[in-house]
Amino acid sequence: MPELPEVETIARGLREKVLGRRIASVQVWGALVIRSDRKRFATDLQGQTVQALYRHGKFLFLTLQPSSLVLKIHLGMTGQLLFEAPSMTPLKHTHIGFRLTGLAEELRYRDIRRFGFLKILKKIDSKLGPDAWDSSDEVIFETLRKKSGMLKNTLLNQGVIAGLGNIYVDESLYRTGLHPRKTLESLRPDKLRELCVSIRAVLSESLQAKGTTISDYRDINGQSGGFDQRLRVYGKEGTPCRVCGGKIRKILAAGRGTHFCSRCQRAPR
DNA sequence: ATCTATTCCTGGCTGC
DNA sequence: TGCAGCCAGGAATAGA
Numbered sequence: 308m309p310e311l312p313e314v315e316t317i318a319r320g321l322r323e324k325v326l327g328r329r330i331a332s333v334q335v336w337g338a339l340v341i342r343s344d345r346k347r348f349a350t351d352l353q354g355q356t357v358q359a360l361y362r363h364g365k366f367l368f369l370t371l372q373p374s375s376l377v378l379k380i381h382l383g384m385t386g387q388l389l390f391e392a393p394s395m396t397p398l399k400h401t402h403i404g405f406r407l408t409g410l411a412e413e414l415r416y417r418d419i420r421r422f423g424f425l426k427i428l429k430k431i432d433s434k435l436g437p438d439a440w441d442s443s444d445e446v447i448f449e450t451l452r453k454k455s456g457m458l459k460n461t462l463l464n465q466g467v468i469a470g471l472g473n474i475y476v477d478e479s480l481y482r483t484g485l486h487p488r489k490t491l492e493s494l495r496p497d498k499l500r501e502l503c504v505s506i507r508a509v510l511s512e513s514l515q516a517k518g519t520t521i522s523d524y525r526d527i528n529g530q531s532g533g534f535d536q537r538l539r540v541y542g543k544e545g546t547p548c549r550v551c552g553g554k555i556r557k558i559l560a561a562g563r564g565t566h567f568c569s570r571c572q573r574a575p576r
Numbered sequence: 577a578t579c580t581a582t583t584c585c586t587g588g589c590t591g592c
Numbered sequence: 593t594g595c596a597g598c599c600a601g602g603a604a605t606a607g608a
Contacts, residue, residue, distance in 0.1 A: 308600090308601070308602080310602095365602080381602080381603080382602095383585095383601090383602060383603080384585085384586095384600080384601060384602065385585090385586080385587095400586085418585095419585080419586055419587070420584085420585045420586050420587085420600095420601090421584075421585055421586085422584070422585065422601075422602060422603080423602090424603095454577095455577080455578080456577080456578055456579080457578090457579085460578075460579070461578090463602090464578095465602085465603080472601085472602070473600095473601070473602085561579085561580090562579095562580070562581075562582095562601085563600095563601065563602095564599090564600070564601080
C-alpha cells in the first residue's frame with residue numbers, strides 16, 4: 308500500500324517522464340476511479356501540458372496548462388501508475404491510459420481494489436496537514452505539540468500530518484518505544500521530539516530503499532520496494548522483538564491492525 | 577475535538 | 593480440489 312515514501316518514489320519517476328509533455332489522448336477503460344465529472348475527464352485533459360507535479364502526503368497533483376486545471380491522484384491501497392507499450396493489452400484492472408507527446412509508452416493507471424481515484428480540480432485543494440517529509444522537524448514538532456488524542460489515531464490523520472499510513476506509524480512508534488494507544492498530551496517534549504526524529508528516520512530509510520512492497524505497490528517501472536526487510540513490527544506479530552526479545556503483538560487501534568512490542572512499548576495506565 | 581463504525585473493493589488466505 | 597467466509601485498509605462520512 309503506497310504511503311509517503313512509495314508515492315514520493317513514484318512522483319520522482321513521473322516527473323522525469325511527464326513534465327513538459329502534452330497529453331495527446333486519454334483512454335478510459337474503467338470510469339469508476341474518476342471522482343470528478345466522468346463525461347469531461349478525457350476532454351478536459353486532452354491537449355493539456357503537464358507543467359508541474361507535486362506530492363502532498365499520499366496525493367499527487369499534476370498542474371496543467373493552459374487550462375490551469377489540476378489532476379489529483381490518490382493510489383489508495385492498490386493503485387499503480389505504470390508505463391507500458393500501447394500495443395500491450397492492458398493488465399486486468401487497468402482503468403485509465405494517457406498518451407503523451409514524444410513518449411513511446413503509455414502511462415496507465417491500474418488499481419485492483421479501486422480505493423484510489425483520479426479527480427480534476429480547478430486548483431490544488433488541501434485539507435491536509437504539513438507533509439511529513441517536506442516539512443521541517445520544527446513544523447512537525449509544533450504541529451503535534453498542539454494536538455491531543457491517541458498516537459495511532461493522530462498520526463494516521465492526514466489532516467494533522469500528511470503522508471503516514473499504517474506501516475510507518477507502527478514502525479515509528481516502535482522505534483520510539485511508544486505504545487500506539489498512548490496519548491499525545493501524555494508525552495514530554497523530549498519524547499515527542501524523539502518521535503519526530505523516528506518518523507523522519509523511518510521515512511528516510513524507506514525512501515532510500517524506494518519504499519515498502521506490501522500488497523501491490525510498484526513504482527512506475529514496475530519495480531517493488533526494498534524496505535520490507537527493514538520492517539520491525541508491521542506484519543511481524545508472534546515473532547520476537549529484535550531489541551528485547553519480547554513478543555510482537557497485533558491489536559486493533561484506530562480501526563487498523565496495529566503492531567507493537569509488548570515489552571518495549573508499554574501500554575498506558 | 578476526538579473517536580468508532582460503516583462504506584467502498586478484490587485477491588489471498590484459512591478451514592472444512 | 594473446491595468453495596465459502598474472512599481479512600487487509602485510505603479516505604470520506606455519519607453519528608456518538
